[in-house]
Amino acid sequence: MNTLLLGATGGIGQALARGLAGRVGRLWLSGRNGAVLAALARDLGALAVPTELAHELEVQALAQEVGPLDLLIYAAGAVQKASLREQGMGDLERLSAANLTGLALVLKYVTFNPQARGVLLGVYPELIAVPGLSGYVATKLGAEGLLNVARKEFRREGVRFCLVRLPAVATGLWAPLGGAPKNALHPDEAAARILEGVLSEPMPEVLEIR
Secondary structure, rough: OEEEEEOOHHHHHHHHHHHHOOOOOOEEEEOOOHHHHHHHHHHOEEEEEEOOOOOHHHHHHOOOOOOHEEEEEOEEEEOOOOOOOOHHHHHHHHHHHHHHHHHHHHHOOOEEEEEEEEEEEEEEEHHHHOOOOHHHHHHHHHHHHHHHHHHHHHHHOOOOOEEEEEEOOOOOOHHHHHHOOOOOOOHHHHHHHHHHOOOOOOOOEEEEEE
């Protein structure tokens, strides 16, 4: 199973990488932190492909290097806390690159084998619709809408997609928000439940983790 995990250096991404190692034939890992990515790939016997998801040519090169995929997991993401009046274009562009446009570029260029699976780590909309997270909300829900369209456009290629709705998970993503809630899931638990669902047969279109 040729597998690409994007966002592999994040908290959930690293846990997913560890959970995938030894369960898939070839594991490609991509993430923003080059040093962490290289060490993780070395430890797991995976292949590191550093990629800036905001740069179209880099995403195109990534797609060519990994070849046709059996499993794509998009775990990349970013969060920024700022009110609507305070948020700058730079903040919105960074959020969009990680949460939305990166996904659009990946789906534009990657190729899939028959019966391939695509997975997007999403959110519960009602949990994130809070003051200061407008950019995060817009980009995460935009990615969900993009995935719904991808289901229809890739149906002829036999590609199936799963949206994973996640509650709070105790990762570094919460640092700008003052830390994760006390009841947040441990990344290893979240990863185990994600992989249990998306590697099952049939794979659900929406996987809700509570």
